[in-house]
Structure formats: C-alpha cells, structure tokens
Amino acid sequence: MNEEAKYEILNKINSPADIRQLSTHELKILCQDVRDYLVDVVSKVGGHFGGGLGAVEITVALHKVFNTPNDLIVFDTGHQAYPHKVLTGRKEALQSIRQLHGISGFLKRSESEYDAFGAGHASTSISAALGMAKARDLTGTNKKAVAIIGDGAMTGGMAYEAMNNAGVLKSDLIVVFNDNNMSISPNVWQFSNYFTEMITHPDYNRLKAHVWDLTGKLDQFGDRIRKLAVRLETGIKAIVTPGMLFEALGFRYFGPVNGHNIVQLMRIFEQVKGMKGPILVHVITQKGKGYEPAEKDFQRLHASTPFDKLTGQAYKKAGANVSYTKIFGEALVEVVKENPRVVGVTAAMGDGTGLNILQKQIPKNYFDVGIAEEHAVTFAAGMATQGITPVVAIYSTFIQRAFDQIIHDVALQNLHVVFVLDRAGLVGADGPTHHGAFDLSFLRLIPNMVIMAPKDEAELRNMLYSAVNLYKDGPVAIRYPRGNALGVKLKPGFEPLQLGKSEVLLEGTDVALLAIGSMVSYSVKAAEKLKERGISAHVVNMRFVKPLDYEMLDKIASKFNKIVTLEENSLMGGFGSAIAEYFSDKGYKNDILRKGLPDQFVEHGTQPELHKILEIDPDGIVNSVKEFLRQQLQNKFVVA
Numbered sequence: 001m002n003e004e005a006k007y008e009i010l011n012k013i014n015s016p017a018d019i020r021q022l023s024t025h026e027l028k029i030l031c032q033d034v035r036d037y038l039v040d041v042v043s044k045v046g047g048h049f050g051g052g053l054g055a056v057e058i059t060v061a062l063h064k065v066f067n068t069p070n071d072l073i074v075f076d077t078g079h080q081a082y083p084h085k086v087l088t089g090r091k092e093a094l095q096s097i098r099q100l101h102g103i104s105g106f107l108k109r110s111e112s113e114y115d116a117f118g119a120g121h122a123s124t125s126i127s128a129a130l131g132m133a134k135a136r137d138l139t140g141t142n143k144k145a146v147a148i149i150g151d152g153a154m155t156g157g158m159a160y161e162a163m164n165n166a167g168v169l170k171s172d173l174i175v176v177f178n179d180n181n182m183s184i185s186p187n188v189w190q191f192s193n194y195f196t197e198m199i200t201h202p203d204y205n206r207l208k209a210h211v212w213d214l215t216g217k218l219d220q221f222g223d224r225i226r227k228l229a230v231r232l233e234t235g236i237k238a239i240v241t242p243g244m245l246f247e248a249l250g251f252r253y254f255g256p257v258n259g260h261n262i263v264q265l266m267r268i269f270e271q272v273k274g275m276k277g278p279i280l281v282h283v284i285t286q287k288g289k290g291y292e293p294a295e296k297d298f299q300r301l302h303a304s305t306p307f308d309k310l311t312g313q314a315y316k317k318a319g320a321n322v323s324y325t326k327i328f329g330e331a332l333v334e335v336v337k338e339n340p341r342v343v344g345v346t347a348a349m350g351d352g353t354g355l356n357i358l359q360k361q362i363p364k365n366y367f368d369v370g371i372a373e374e375h376a377v378t379f380a381a382g383m384a385t386q387g388i389t390p391v392v393a394i395y396s397t398f399i400q401r402a403f404d405q406i407i408h409d410v411a412l413q414n415l416h417v418v419f420v421l422d423r424a425g426l427v428g429a430d431g432p433t434h435h436g437a438f439d440l441s442f443l444r445l446i447p448n449m450v451i452m453a454p455k456d457e458a459e460l461r462n463m464l465y466s467a468v469n470l471y472k473d474g475p476v477a478i479r480y481p482r483g484n485a486l487g488v489k490l491k492p493g494f495e496p497l498q499l500g501k502s503e504v505l506l507e508g509t510d511v512a513l514l515a516i517g518s519m520v521s522y523s524v525k526a527a528e529k530l531k532e533r534g535i536s537a538h539v540v541n542m543r544f545v546k547p548l549d550y551e552m553l554d555k556i557a558s559k560f561n562k563i564v565t566l567e568e569n570s571l572m573g574g575f576g577s578a579i580a581e582y583f584s585d586k587g588y589k590n591d592i593l594r595k596g597l598p599d600q601f602v603e604h605g606t607q608p609e610l611h612k613i614l615e616i617d618p619d620g621i622v623n624s625v626k627e628f629l630r631q632q633l634q635n636k637f638v639v640a
Contacts, residue, residue, distance in 0.1 A: 167250020
C-alpha cells in the first residue's frame, strides 16, 4: 500500500483548521491514520509511545471543537502530545523527533504556535492553563483555556494546588482528565455516559437555571427546594462517579466519558466549552490503544528505543553492558537483605530507577509515592527520624522539584537520607527538560550534604554501601549517568570508601585532570591521546564533590601549574567551581580550566553527539588541554 492510500485522511491535514472541515466518518478514519502513523514512525526512531496512542481521539476532538491556536490547549506530561504534533504541521518532522536538530519529544513553545506551554515534567498543566485563563480575563481577549492532564500527573500535589486556586478564582477553565488506569468497567462507563450527557445537555442546564431563578424568588420554601435539588444532583454524582472530590475543589464535574468515542468526546466538549467557571471532564482511555503489544505491556512501551513493529520488541544491541540503573537496583537489594531497616523510595519511577527490582524481591521495603517528589523527600525524612534509612531514587531532573524539602526537611534536621540521582548529566533524546545538569550545583550549597559520583559500576556499588552504612551523620547524594555502565568486572560484596578521599588513576607531570563521575573515563582516554602527543597528564578520580579531598588538592596545587576540572554538570556553581573556590581561599595561584556544561539549556541529541558538540568528549578534552598548555608546550619545545 502506498503512503497516500495508507494515510487517506491524515495526508490531507496540514493544520487543525483542516480537521474542522472533516465529517464524523472522516474523523474516525483520521484517528486510525494517526495511530498507524505513530506506530510506523516510533517503531523506527523510538520515543514515547503508549500515552500518545491513548490520547488520539481526545486530541482530534479538541482540535475539532476548539479554535486552536487562538484557544489554548495545555498538555501535561508532554509525551502524550505526539498526536498533537502530527496534527499541527509536524507530521514529517516526527521522523526526526528526539534526534539532534530534530523536533522535541515534549511540548516546546518555540517549536510551534500550537504548543501553548512547554511540558516535560508532570502536574503543571492546570496551573499554566489557569494562569492563561486569568490573563485572558485581565486583557479582555476571547480565548478558551484547556488543560489535558494524565492520570499519573494527578498524583502530583501541584495539580490540586492549581485546582484549589481555580475554584477560588472561578475563571472559565476546562480541565480534561485523561485517565488511562482502566479502573472503570464498561458497564459503569455506559451509565456514567448517559448521566453525563444528561447534565451537560443545553436543555438540562437551561431548565436548571430556570428552576434556580424561580426558587430564588420563593424565600425560605425556595431555599429548601434548592437544597433538595443540590442534594439530589450531588448524590447521584457521588454514587456513579468519582467527581465529588473535584466538585469540592470548585469544579463542575462531567464524566467518566469513553475517551475513544470521538462522537461522544466532541459532544461533551461542545457542551462544556460555553459554560462558566472551572469545568472538569473525566475521560477514560486505554494506554497503548490500537497497538496490541502496547496495550498488553504499556509500561515497557510507555517509551521505547526502535522496535519490531510486529512484535513490539525493542532491537537489542549485541554485547551492550548492563545499565547503571540495573546495577544500582541489584546492589540495593543486596544492601536491604543485609539491613532490613533500609528502604527504597521513588516518585512513580520504579522501572526507570531500578527500584522495581527491590519491589519484586522485597516489596515491603519498596515505596512508590506517585509523581510527588516533594512528598517523597519529606516522607523519607519522616522515616529517617524513626531509625529507617531511606534510599530515595529519583532522576536528577525531577529531584529539582524537591529542593526546598531537601534543605528544610532533611538537611536542616541532619537526617540520614540517601539520594540516588539517576540520569545525571546529559540524558540524550529527552533534551533540556530531562538533562540532569544542575544537581551538583544546587546540592553543593546545602550544609551537611555529602555528594559523590562514581567512575564506574563497581564504584557505584561501593558508594551505595558506604552511603547507607558509613556516612550516617546526615544526607548523602550519589549521582550517575543515564545508559550502560563501563563493563568493569564486579566483585562479590562491597568495599567501603573513606569519606572525602579521591584516587590517582594515572601519574603525570604536565597537567592535572581532576574529574568526577562520567568524566573520569573520558579523562583517562584523553590522557592516553595526550601521551601520544608528548603530553603527560595526571588523572585523579575525585569521587567526592563534597567534601573535597583537600589533602589531594594541596598536593596537586604544589605540583601542577595547569589544572583542568571535568564534570558533566553546569559550570555555574558545580564541581569545578568548588575547586576554584578552595584554591582562591588558600591563595593558590595555579591556572585552572573548568570543563563542563555551559550556562545554557542544552538541546536534545544522543549523549555522544552532545558531548562532542560541547567538547567534553575525549577529543574535546585533548584539544582544550593542548590550547591550555600552548605556552608551556612551546617552552618545552613540544610539538603539539
């Protein structure tokens, strides 16, 4: 089948304006076209998958009913917006998604006028849409504000903070709750759909308004009728829907609605878009809808590398090393078996952090609090006050959301909580919303905090053991990169690491390379290349960002005039800054070159591509060191 015949209706869509010209029959075909296209493209290039398949009809219906981009649609957890990208002029560009110089895997305002708000982290949509709605009220413009929030994002406290504020402000706002947890059976769907259609029907609402006006003129007798009517309506809602919580927050609740019935969705959206005040439409969808492998294993196909379209199985790279994530997960199980008072805590990222291994083997020591990083940290702090050692495993980018809790609830009370930050540094395809570029900087400024980063998987195991069992006087953070480890041989058991002590990996005479974490192996490779050019590099695996190995730094200062610091973290306030501060405080006059991430948001691309562009890969380090040593090399008559 040729492409034109395969995507019969989708090929006619260049913008949402084209969707508004389609018949109901054509809209149904369009939904299938979009699904087929997502499967075809993502199976080849990889990307987030299951959430978008489940949101196809919602997306089509919203663009059909609302006048986008004038009307503002705000997506939460932007991975569900692949259908939105396809329908807003980025169909061909989807084939470059999450690739260097390609389109983003999330919402990005600079990418399209239809992306009303950037979204990479969860639970932000209602706050942003409410802000837009209030701005509309203040400026007198004619815009609808619609937030689409996924079920996982509804576990985040920010969503409820926004809903509470929306109930107070009473601005016109529509929230679409995309609920894909499959918890409501078809029978309840049908009854609830009937009820929802009834209470959203214009005739019903006109009748309700007339009754309200009439009873308002009947003094005390009218008040009794009003109270009885309210009790009847809310009682029915309480029985057949989960809407009472949303009603209590000031929203008019409609649903649940079958999120794969395009006709019903359009009818509901048409009926609520003219209503006043905050509205919540509860839509039931199936994650991975329309693609059997994703329906059966929606966790694995939430996001995927390229996969076989027929089986849904990802293509495996031959001989790939085990991931840091798995190394950590297995090590934690060993630690917990030795000490049952150690627990694992995560924020809806059991699989992503490796804690699912603990969940399967020792479930009573595993806690998933939902997309609620702030709560996760303070929950762990509470456990720590009672003699439990929580290991809080959260991506570096997501722990940013709990900065205050780390300071106020953990560090200020000097509690022994171990933070394990996966995906530290550049994560690749997910881009700037997910790069772990700042953790060394914002953690370093917190008193009582120990911060370390392993050079390889063996050191990760030993750091975890030491963090749990040896460094008990306060909080500890371990950060490590996304992806496969180096493949070093692992010994049984653990080796304790002395707090704040580094190790010399290579002896040299011309320049000192002080590296942390993922940059250690790059520095060793760079030193080998420099040796070929007659330059002798001294390589130190610093291990600790806080406390620094001051004894080692004093030796380095006395021996080397030229010092290079290397980190996969923002140069602003990071590891290199810590060393420069120490040298300044001691009055040392050594020349220091800091290598790391620039003071800007780094776009998406593969990790090797980004490392090369930012010149923190081995070749980039070599070139920087040669330039840094240029005068010194000339004095030594070294041909660089």
